[in-house]
Amino acid sequence: MTRILKTWGTGLLLLLSCLCTSELLAQTRQVKGRVTDEAGLPLQGVNVLLKGTFTTTQTNSVGDFTIQVPATGKVELVLTSSGFNAITLVATNADLDIKMEKSVSTLDDVVVVGYTTVKKRDLTGATSSMAGRDVEKIPVSSVAEAMTGRLAGVQVTTTDGAPGAEIVIRVRGGGSVTQDNSPLYIVDGFPVSSINEIATTDIATIDILKDASSTAIYGARGANGVVIITTKSAKGGKTSVSFNSYLQGRTLPKKLKVLSPYEFVLAQYEYARIRSQSDLDNFTKYFGVYDDLELYKAQKGTDWQEELFGDIAYSQQHNVALTGGTDKTKFSFSVTNNKDNGILVGSGYNRTYTNFKLNHEISKSFKFDIGSRFSNTVVDGAGTSGGSSLRTSDGITTRPVNGIADQIAIDPTSSGPDDEYEQFLKSLINPVELAAQDYRKRVERTFNSNAALSWSGIRNLTLRSEFGLELIYGDNKRYYGPLTGESRNVGGNLPLGEITTYHNKRYRWSNTANYRFKSRNIHDFNFILGQEILAGTVSTIFNRSKFFDASLQPKRLFANMALGTPDRYETFDGPGDNLMSFFGQAFYQLKSKYLFTLTARADASNKFAPGKRWGIFPAMAFAWRVSNEKFMENV
DSSP states (O other): OHHHHHHHHHHHHHHHHHHHHHHHHHHHHEEEEEEEEETOOOOOOOOETTTTTSSSEETTTSSEEEEEEESSSEEEEEEEEBBBBBBBEOSSSSOOOOEEOOOGGTTTSSSOOSEHHHHHHHHSSSEEEHHHHHHSSSSSSOOOHHHHHHHHTEEESSSSTTTTTTTEEEEEEOOOOOSSOOOEEEETTEEEESSHHHOOOGGGEEEESHHHHHHHGGGGGGOOOOOEEHHHHOBBBEEEEEEEEEEEEESSSSSOOOOOOOHHHHHHHHHHHHOOOOHHHHHHHHHHHHGGGGGGGGGGOOHHHHHHSSSSSSEEEEEEEEEESSEEEEEEEEEEEEEESSSTTTOOOEEEEEEEEEEOOOSSEEEEEEHHHHEEEEEEOSSSSTOOOHHHHHHHHSSSSHHHHHHHOOOGGGGGOOOHHHHHHHHHHOOHHHHEEEEEEEEEEEEEEEEEEEESSSSTEEEEEEEEEEEEEEEEOOOOTTTTTHHHHTTSSOOEEEEEEEEEEEEEEEEEEEEEEEEEEEEEEEEEEEEEEEEEEEEEEEEEEOOOOOTTHHHHHHHGGGGGGEEEEEEEEEEEEEEEEEEEEEEEEETTHHHHHHEEEEEEETOTTTTTTTEEEEEEEEEEEEESSSGGGGG
């Protein structure tokens, strides 16, 4: 009889689940579509928004998207992408086939394509661009975050949700199986390893070179695409001061439903009961006898999602910019401070960034430019990825109650735990305590300065020489407390500390000759020839000590590394990625109809053996502007 009642009960629950599921499915429907450009090529990263809501999605690498919309009523979708006209359309039940048109107003915009600039309408390669006015409107501290979903063919993801976490950028997907797929980053002509230190308020343009034709000017380094960032230039005229600021608060948008204390201990009981009598005895020892499990219904339990991610994370940015000068001398200076408190307890990000530019016209033929940037970045917290001991899932999988151990914590005299029970107590890791013991503090200071001298004494010809210097200092402190896995494996369940410091120097010297010639409306010629040298040094010191006193806190530990037992001490001094290059590029237009681009670069790198260091990277592209043909006049 009991088995029959259980069977009927199970059937009834399944029926109710089906009815509830059908009701939920009836409330929404799925809309699918594909987005292409005027040539029929798929557009990746197009933002698709359900009008009047915060529901949004993006197109994938083949231009497809899927979005959940209400089942009834008029449903409108808004599609936006940088460089294209926005589209608003009504979502039907059929799959949508959407074509986006390029914004005519952006065709005359100038795009940086390496060592020169070209109008967007004259490009033969594949590029994506984003204006600084669009970047500064987005309340984020990282340039990479501002690019998310706004540039076709560019995928931006983060390895961790913590502030200051590494952000991965992929241009048209990964091009290598075993090597790094990161693009080449160029800021004001200088190659940099990261763009995280650039303030969004100081950006003038972001240009992405995506195909082989446009990236060939950078040789093998541009194989994964090139991200070129140009910061705002100096402006003359009356001295002006501007202030830009924002403050925002972020919270965990949704918490997952987890077991209540009673549901948890009941599940543990059922699991122990079907395993073995020994497991059942251990359950009774740790959680009590079965007849007393009803007591857990009155116990509140711990909501670890709330403990780890429940606080409001405040972010703020303050920017002050000063511009002015005369017709011959122009300057700009800006200071930006970003402070982000992470949603995860113990995480935070603080950056102070300065940018100075000066343009001086020495004579009609000579011009002098100088620019300097400095950033000081401090990142707190180890996050939840990579070598971190804490995982995001700990907020969901950690037990809401610890059984009899909770009573012992309140009244230690209530029962004296034996050795086995003592081990059980040690295994009950508190995620908040684990986050505090998995301590990390990263400090990085970057100074970058560029100076350039230009001469245009001959008509249509410009000679330019640039020299750049970059200095990077980094200090990474890592503390592993007794609760961490690293302490158990290496430190004998005692604290251990690691300090990594590095000093990088990079130099750049570039000389270019740019010749532009235009003959009526027939020939339009732009030729650039150049040479570039990149050199630098790398210095790193790694120090790790273990077996510190269990009561020693991170700050005191790092100030007294000699109190521990030395474990590893490593130093490295060597050259950086040194490079010598010669390059040339030619843009030619015939009657504004036929466009040709020829590019070649020869690189020699110290990464390769003597005698095999040189490589040549040629490229050619052709475009036909059909709209300028006579037979298209009436189209």
